[in-house]
Amino acid sequence: MTYLEILKAYWGYDSFRGIQEHIINSIGAGHDTLGLMPTGGGKSITFQVPALAKEGICLVITPLIALMKDQVNNLRKRGIKAVAVYSGMTHEQILVALDNCIYGDYKFLYISPERLATNLFLTKLRYMNVSMITVDESHCISQWGYDFRPAYLKIADVRYELPNVPVLALTATATPTVVDDIQAKLQFREGSQVFRMSFERNNLAYIVRKTENKPEELLHILNSVPGSAIVYTRNRKRTKEVSELLNQNHITATFYHAGVNNDVKDLRQKEWVSDRVRVMVATNAFGMGIDKPDVRLVIHMDLPDSPEAYFQEAGRAGRDGQKAYAILLYAKSDKITLNKRISDTFPDKEYIRKVYEHINYYFNMAMGDGEGCTYAFNLDDFCRKFKHFPVQADSALKILTRAGYLEYTEEQDNASQLLFTLKRDELYMLKGNVLDTEKLINLILRSYTGLFSDYAYINEESLSVKSGIDRERIYQILINLSQRRIVHYIPRKRTPFIIYTRERVEQEDLRITKEVYEDRKENYAQRIKAMITYADSEDKCRSRMLLHYFGERNEHNCGQCDVCLQKPKKSTDNKTYKELCTQIKEMLKASTMNSKELIQAFPNQEEEVEQVLHFLMGEEEVQLNNGILSLKN
Numbered sequence: 001m002t003y004l005e006i007l008k009a010y011w012g013y014d015s016f017r018g019i020q021e022h023i024i025n026s027i028g029a030g031h032d033t034l035g036l037m038p039t040g041g042g043k044s045i046t047f048q049v050p051a052l053a054k055e056g057i058c059l060v061i062t063p064l065i066a067l068m069k070d071q072v073n074n075l076r077k078r079g080i081k082a083v084a085v086y087s088g089m090t091h092e093q094i095l096v097a098l099d100n101c102i103y104g105d106y107k108f109l110y111i112s113p114e115r116l117a118t119n120l121f122l123t124k125l126r127y128m129n130v131s132m133i134t135v136d137e138s139h140c141i142s143q144w145g146y147d148f149r150p151a152y153l154k155i156a157d158v159r160y161e162l163p164n165v166p167v168l169a170l171t172a173t174a175t176p177t178v179v180d181d182i183q184a185k186l187q188f189r190e191g192s193q194v195f196r197m198s199f200e201r202n203n204l205a206y207i208v209r210k211t212e213n214k215p216e217e218l219l220h221i222l223n224s225v226p227g228s229a230i231v232y233t234r235n236r237k238r239t240k241e242v243s244e245l246l247n248q249n250h251i252t253a254t255f256y257h258a259g260v261n262n263d264v265k266d267l268r269q270k271e272w273v274s275d276r277v278r279v280m281v282a283t284n285a286f287g288m289g290i291d292k293p294d295v296r297l298v299i300h301m302d303l304p305d306s307p308e309a310y311f312q313e314a315g316r317a318g319r320d321g322q323k324a325y326a327i328l329l330y331a332k333s334d335k336i337t338l339n340k341r342i343s344d345t346f347p348d349k350e351y352i353r354k355v356y357e358h359i360n361y362y363f364n365m366a367m368g369d370g371e372g373c374t375y376a377f378n379l380d381d382f383c384r385k386f387k388h389f390p391v392q393a394d395s396a397l398k399i400l401t402r403a404g405y406l407e408y409t410e411e412q413d414n415a416s417q418l419l420f421t422l423k424r425d426e427l428y429m430l431k432g433n434v435l436d437t438e439k440l441i442n443l444i445l446r447s448y449t450g451l452f453s454d455y456a457y458i459n460e461e462s463l464s465v466k467s468g469i470d471r472e473r474i475y476q477i478l479i480n481l482s483q484r485r486i487v488h489y490i491p492r493k494r495t496p497f498i499i500y501t502r503e504r505v506e507q508e509d510l511r512i513t514k515e516v517y518e519d520r521k522e523n524y525a526q527r528i529k530a531m532i533t534y535a536d537s538e539d540k541c542r543s544r545m546l547l548h549y550f551g552e553r554n555e556h557n558c559g560q561c562d563v564c565l566q567k568p569k570k571s572t573d574n575k576t577y578k579e580l581c582t583q584i585k586e587m588l589k590a591s592t593m594n595s596k597e598l599i600q601a602f603p604n605q606e607e608e609v610e611q612v613l614h615f616l617m618g619e620e621e622v623q624l625n626n627g628i629l630s631l632k633n
Contacts, residue, residue: 001052001053002053003016003021003024003025003028003049003050003053004016006049006052006053007045007049010048010052010078010080011045011078016045017041017042018037018041018042018197019035019037019195019196019197020042020045020046022195023035023046023168023195024045024046024049024050026193026195027046027047027050027132027166027168028050028053028054030166031166031191031192031193032166032167032168032169032183032186032188032189032191032192032193033166033167033168033169033192033193033194033195034138034168034169034170034171034179034182034183034188034192034193034194034195035168035169035170035171035195035197036171036172036174036179036194036195036196036197036199037170037171037172037197038172038197038199038201038311038315039172039312039315039316039319041172041197043136043170043172044071046168046170047060047132047134047168047170048075048080048108050132051107051108051131051132051134052080052107054131054132055129055131056128056129056130056131057101057106057107057108057109057128057129057130057131058107058108058109058130058131058132058133058134059109059111059128059130059132059133059134059158060108060109060110060111060134060136061111061112061113061116061133061134061135061136061152061155062110062111062112062136062137063112063113063137063140063149063151063152064136064137065084065086065112068084068086068110068112069084069457071108071110072084072108072110073457075107075108076449076450080107080108081100081104081105081106081107081108082106082107082108082109082110083097083100083101083106083108083109083110083454084097084109084110084111085097085098085109085110085111085112085115085121086110086111086112086114086115090490091120092488093417093419093455093490094115094120094121095120096419096453096454096455097109097454097455098120098121098124099124100453100454101124101128102124102127102128104453104454109128112151113140113149113151113152113154113155114151114407114409114499116151116154116155116157116158117151117154117157122157122161125158125161125162126161130162130165131165132165132166132167132168133155133158133159133162133165133166133167133168134167134168134169134170135152135155135167135168135169135170135186136170136171137170137171138152138169138170138171138174138182138186139171139173139174139178139182139308140152141153141155141181141182141185141186142174142177142178142181142182142185143181143515143519143520143523144175144177144178144181144523145174145178145181145308146173146305146306146308146309146527147308148402148520150401150402150404151407152185153185155185155186156185156186156187159186159187167186167188169182169183169186172312172315173308173309173311173312173550174308174550175308175549175550175551176550176551179194179551196552198552199311199546199547199550199552200543200547200552200554200558201315201318201543202558203318203321203322203323203324204314204315204317204318204324204325204326204543205323205324205325205326205558205560205561206314206326206328206542206543206546206558206561206562207325207326207327207328207542207561207562208327208328208330208534208535208542208562209221209327209328209329209330209562210330210331211329211330211331212331212332214301214329214331215242215245217329218231218242218245218246218299218301218329219245219246219249219251221297221299221327222246222251222279222297222299223251225296225297225325226296227278227294227295227296227297228272228275228278228279228292228294228295228296228297229278229279229280229295229296229297229298229299230279230280230281230282230286230287230295230297230298230299230313230316230317231246231253231279231280231281231282231299231300231301232282232283232284232298232299232300232301232302232304232313233281233282233283233301233302234283234301234302235283236257236258236259236283238301239255239256239257239281239282239283240255240281242255242281242301243255243279243281246279246281251278251279252276252277252278252279253277253278253279253280253281254268254271254272254277254279254280254281255268255280255281255282256268256269256280256281256282256283256285256286257282257283257285257286258283258285261492268280269290272292273290273291273292284304284309284313287313287316290316292319293319293320294319294320294322295316295317295318295319295324296317296318296322296323296324296325297317297324297325297327298313298314298316298317298324298325298326298327299327299328299329300313300314300326300327300328300329301329302334302337303328303330303334303337303338303531303532303535304531305338305341305345305524305527305528305531306527306528306530306531307527307530307531307534307546307549307550308527310328310531310534310546311546311550314326328535330535334535335532335536338528338531338532339528339532341528342521342524342525342528344391344392344395345395345521345524346395346399346517346520346521346524347392347395347396349512349517351392351396352396352399352400352510352512353507353508353510354507355388355393355396355397355400356396356400356405356406356507356510357507358382358386358388359382359397359400359406359498360504361386362382362385362386363375363498365500365504366504367504367505367506368503368504369503369504370500370502370503370504371500371501371502371503372499372500373499373500374497374498374499374500375497375498375499376496376497377408377496377497377498378496379393379394379496397498399512399516399517402516402520403510403511403512403513403516404501404502405500405501405502405505405510406498406499406500406501407497407498407499407500407501408496408497408498408499409496409497409499416457416458416459416460416489416490416491416492417455417456417457417458417489417490418444418448418451418455418456418458418478418487418488418489418490419451419452419454419455419456419487419488420451420452420486420487421485421486421487421488422485422486423452424452427441427486436469436473436477437477437480437481439467439469440463440467440469440474440477440478441481443463443466443467444458444463447462447463447466455488455490460474460475460478460492475491478491479491530549533545534546537563538563538566539563540563541557541558541561541563541564542558542561542562542563542564543557543558543561544557544558556577557615576608577608577611577612577615580602580605580608580609580612581612581615581616583602584598584609584612584613584616584622585616585621585622585631587601588622588629588630588631589631592628592629592630593628593629594627594628594629595613595624595627595629598613598629613629620632
């Protein structure tokens with residue numbers, strides 16, 4: 001089948017969008033490829049279509065476990081064999097999944113970067129027929145990205161095992177420095193290609209509202225602009241508070257954060273997607289992979305700590321192409337709060353060493369031991385016992401992860417899973433099952449597929465509703481069946497993990513390098529400065545500020561952000577504007593001159609020339625010193 005035939009057969013589309021086809025043709029031809037596509041650009045199509053056209057399995061590396069599960073489920077619904085491996089799975093679960101990739105004619109293996117370097121994975125990988133490698137959220141491999149993950153550096157080892165397999169790297173947010181770093185870290189080969197989709201969103205108006213009363217301003221905005229909305233807050237507690245405020249003011253709302261259990265998350269997400277609830281109030285845990293194109297408003301109650309994070313979250317508005325708004329509420333105190341995050345995110349090195357020592361006490365880890373050991377970890381319990389503040393302790397653990405001493409996986413909500421260990425004909429031969437047990441087994445077999453070859457995620461609440469059997473009784477039946485080795489049942493649990501990636505060392509021997517600490521701290525401070533500059537600015541088009549940050553230059557204001565709306569609209573059309581830009585730069589390249597001389601060189605276009613000059617100086621392409629205009633190198 002051709003790429004278009006695959007697209008039509010599995011997704012029902014007649015044509016590709018934007019740069020999708022260019023990326024597909026490149027990776028399909030065996031070139032290492034980097035695709036930069038904004039949120040909603042259709043990244044998954046760019047690797048799923050060519051992978052289905054190739055023999056073998058596509059290895060998809062992504063840190064987003066929720067998105068991983070969603071994509072696996074969506075592929076299975078389309079009749080495509082896919083499986084996922086990530087932190088928190090048992091050894092037996094991982095073994096079944098990897099064996100299916102070798103013997104089961106699977107097309108996609110989704111895997112978290114933390115699993116890549118394990119001996120089990122590398123051993124099984126050598127027996128797989130891998131057709132291509134996809135690295136999603138590839139900015140995570142860059143030390144200079146806003147979301148660096150040390151585990152991503154292990155991808156280079158996979159390339160060593162599969163030297164002739166092409167790599168497709170995808171990201172929605174990357175500065176020019178990060179784009180170069182991605183290609184270097186992923187060891188792109190000669191003939192590699194980079195495709196950029198413009199990050200400009202013509203239908204999305206970026207607005208900054210300066211206010212000392214954010215709740216009142218939030219209510220005003222939601223009462224003024226109709227349609228579905230997302231409201232982002234910085235912490236979990238505030239999501240509930242804002243949601244209650246909205247409901248009290250007759251605006252239907254619910255809230256979402258990583259601490260909400262899976263069943264409730266699913267219910268709230270469905271209520272919002274189906275418009276039974278108008279507003280979703282959430283932390284940044286919400287939004288990735290959510291398919292709701294008609295969001296009219298994305299409102300930030302707090303400043304994100306980077307333009308990358310803001311651009312990605314704001315970009316969830318107006319994916320249907322209709323007019324939408326991304327609104328940032330900004331108070332005087334926000335600048336102080338945001339700058340404080342630098343010290344919270346990068347606590348003193350001595351403090352980090354202390355946290356490392358306390359972690360060793362917490363797990364009773366002997367000197368020289370630990371490598372490969374995995375423990376469930378309760379941050380709140382740890383902080384109570386050793387008198388730490390959770391924010392700084394969490395940051396210290398992340399820095400220890402980057403330094404290579406630990407692997408700290410944040411809270412994961414793992415749904416219950418089930419695998420039948422008996423064959424289907426053996427199961428039907430069982431005698432003496434009590435009525436509830438037989439009823440439950442029959443319901444599970446009707447409700448879920450592939451249970452004899454792979455683990456399936458099950459929902460005990462749903463089974464209880466359908467069967468009329470109490471949820472606690474269902475749990476007891478499944479535990480009993482597991483003890484009798486009829487099934488392997490893994491009850492749902494929500495917990496982070498600490499994995500020792502090397503043996504315990506003395507506190508004074510712990511090394512935190514300049515690259516891990518000082519360089520990243522400076523880079524983080526620069527991103528925060530860029531975010532504050534964006535919020536403070538009152539004279540530059542907000543769309544152009546964001547595009548410029550990502551290395552994309554355009555020669556026109558958006559005409560719809562709060563800054564543009566405060567200025568008189570220019571009557572100059574884009575073609576004339578571009579021509580004047582070119583002519584002025586050519587004149588100043590030949591000779592410096594004062595502004596009066598330059599304007600007089602364009603009779604009857606004085607107003608347009610002044611606008612273009614203002615634009616060029618704002619873009620720092622032209623400078624004015626002592627009344628003299630010149631090109632800026």
